Amino acid sequence: MSTPLRLAVIQGSTRDGRLGPTVAAWLARHATARPDMSVDLVDLAETPLPTVFPQLGRGPADAADRELLDAVSPRLAAADAFVVVTPEYNHSYPASLKNAIDWHNKEWHAKPVGFVAYGGFSGGLRAVEHLRGVFAELHAVTIRETVGLQGVWGRFDGEGRAVDPATDSAAKAMLDQLAWWGEALREARAKKPYGA
Template sequence: MSAPLRIAVIQGSTRDGRLGPTVARWIDAHAADRPDMTTDLIDLAETPLPTVFPQLGQAPARAEDRDLLAAVSPRIAAADAFVVVTPEYNHSYPASLKNAIDWHNREWHAKPVGFVAYGGFSAGLRAIEHLRGVFAELHAVTLRDAVGLQGAWGQFDAAGRAVDPATDTAATAMLDRLAWWAQVLREGRAKTPYGA
């Protein structure tokens, strides 16, 4: 049996009063309960990244920027796959998430990305559609199966459990697909480094 897949769960919201941590802990628990996965929950509010980029191809000049990146970048690089947890803001995803994506490049290559999105009527699906194009540019594989939470504030009880069993079923389906792609792509990268 192969080593468990390393799944980075990236919680993209940094807004005060956010629902994101509840959603992220819920999907993280689903993944962590599986024998084929280990998880690393990266909350972008707890691990903020710089917002001023260096000249293309250069390392950040400021030591504090390098320290902020050191708290996140190795964790993204070590992951075999990702679950991105995002709210939908103005028909898209938050700037904090785009910032975290843009600080990295090769770390995303040839790795699968699953999505858990939440919002009002749209269930966050417009944020997912915007993210698909961004991750395609970074040579990542996005999953068709995603979890969308409509009217998200009413989707979890006080203990952070999903109130609708169908939500847990959707999470299981998405993680099953993520596991398949993560295993195949991990084996592929080991056999032939991506871009070689």
């Protein structure tokens, strides 16, 4: 058996009273239970990033900004694959998530990205469709299988378990597809570094 994929689960909501940590922890439990994945849960509320960018082509001059980035950037660089857990705000994804994406570039290259989205009527899928274009620009590969949680407030019990077995099945299908792409792209990057 090959080395487990290093999966970064990115919890994108920073809103007070957020449900994101419940959703992200549920997904992380699914991934951790698999022998082909190890999980690093990156909660953007616990690892805030600067919101003022330096001049294009330069790193942050401020030591405090560098320290904030040092808490996240190496974790993203080490990942073989990502799952982005996002709510839908106003038909899109939160600013905190865009900020985290934009601070990084090569960390995303030639790596697969899966999505767990949640919200009301659309189940967060409009946020996912916006994210697909952003990740394409960053040379990442978004996978088709997506978990969309419509009416998310009733989807989990007090222990953070999904109340509908179909929700767990959707997570498995997404992680299965992510594992295929993760292994294929890791092997490709090992044979020839991306962009070389």
